[in-house]
Amino acid sequence: MQIHTSIAAVRAARAQAGRVAFVPTMGNLHDGHICLVYAARKHANVDTVIASIFVNRLQFGQGEDFDKYPRTFEADCEKLAAAGVGHLFAPDEAEMYPQPQRYHVTPDPEQASILEGAFRPGHFRGVATVVLKLFNIVQPDVALFGKKDYQQFIVLKNMASELALPIEVLALDTVRAADGLALSSRNGYLLATERAEAPRLYQQLSVVAEAVRNGERDFTRPCAAALAELERHGWKPDYLTVRRRADLQVPRETGEPLVVLAAARLGTTRLIDNIEI
Numbered sequence: 001m002q003i004h005t006s007i008a009a010v011r012a013a014r015a016q017a018g019r020v021a022f023v024p025t026m027g028n029l030h031d032g033h034i035c036l037v038y039a040a041r042k043h044a045n046v047d048t049v050i051a052s053i054f055v056n057r058l059q060f061g062q063g064e065d066f067d068k069y070p071r072t073f074e075a076d077c078e079k080l081a082a083a084g085v086g087h088l089f090a091p092d093e094a095e096m097y098p099q100p101q102r103y104h105v106t107p108d109p110e111q112a113s114i115l116e117g118a119f120r121p122g123h124f125r126g127v128a129t130v131v132l133k134l135f136n137i138v139q140p141d142v143a144l145f146g147k148k149d150y151q152q153f154i155v156l157k158n159m160a161s162e163l164a165l166p167i168e169v170l171a172l173d174t175v176r177a178a179d180g181l182a183l184s185s186r187n188g189y190l191l192a193t194e195r196a197e198a199p200r201l202y203q204q205l206s207v208v209a210e211a212v213r214n215g216e217r218d219f220t221r222p223c224a225a226a227l228a229e230l231e232r233h234g235w236k237p238d239y240l241t242v243r244r245r246a247d248l249q250v251p252r253e254t255g256e257p258l259v260v261l262a263a264a265r266l267g268t269t270r271l272i273d274n275i276e277i
């Protein structure tokens with residue numbers, strides 16, 4: 001695996017790389033990321049997988065964990081190389097943001113100011129801006145993201161579509177620990193007792209998903225019960241709600257593909273998860 005820290009170097013590598021699948025990350029890689037790399041390699045006609053590691057300041061709000069976000073570059077490189085990544089783009093901040101970024105991608109507030117966006121103002125603007133910049137640098141044919149960040153995927157897919165980017169944006173199923181907890185870099189913040197409690201988020205999402213699959217049409221009922229159950233076990237939920245998969249709006253008609261999404265704080269760690277129904 002070749003490591004490039006400059007835009008010019010990764011562009012030169014990309015020019016020789018044929019059909020490229022791209023896996024953008026912020027590092028601290030777990031099996032979820034590595035599954036994206038394997039899926040990228042298997043994707044039709046892909047010649048080269050390019051990954052990136054960049055902890056993007058623009059998508060962290062004030063008081064969020066930008067400074068303490070885990071940085072594990074050596075271990076990440078070993079995992080990516082072993083998984084078959086051809087090129088890694090790992091710029092520093094001066095390379096990505098040589099001056100404070102003045103031009104941004106502002107996603108549709110209907111999709112970006114709800115759910116995560118309501119609790120993390122500006123988050124998706126930061127994500128969309130860095131991902132468009134990474135897309136412009138790497139010029140991939142396909143880009144892969146995890147469904148754990150469901151809203152991020154919807155925002156990026158719509159960005160690519162509405163800005164006519166010649167890039168197929170794909171999402172892969174969330175990878176989970178044996179007890180159901182969605183893999184996430186932020187799981188590392190959990191204390192041992194919190195880690196034991198953490199699977200309850202997925203369990204409660206599963207209860208809601210099951211109720212809806214069994215015909216419950218008043219989604220507020222199972223969601224309220226799940227929220228109460230989380231609170232009873234010391235969680236501080238931000239939201240737990242059933243939405244339309246396509247645009248994350250409140251469902252209006254029966255038969256629309258749905259997803260149940262939640263974010264909740266356990267101690268000082270904020271976890272998100274979702275299940276497609």
Ligand code: PAF
Nearest residue numbers: 024025026056127130149
């Ligand atoms: O999902 C992530 O790790 C980040 O939001 C991304 C897509 C790499 C942009 O910084």
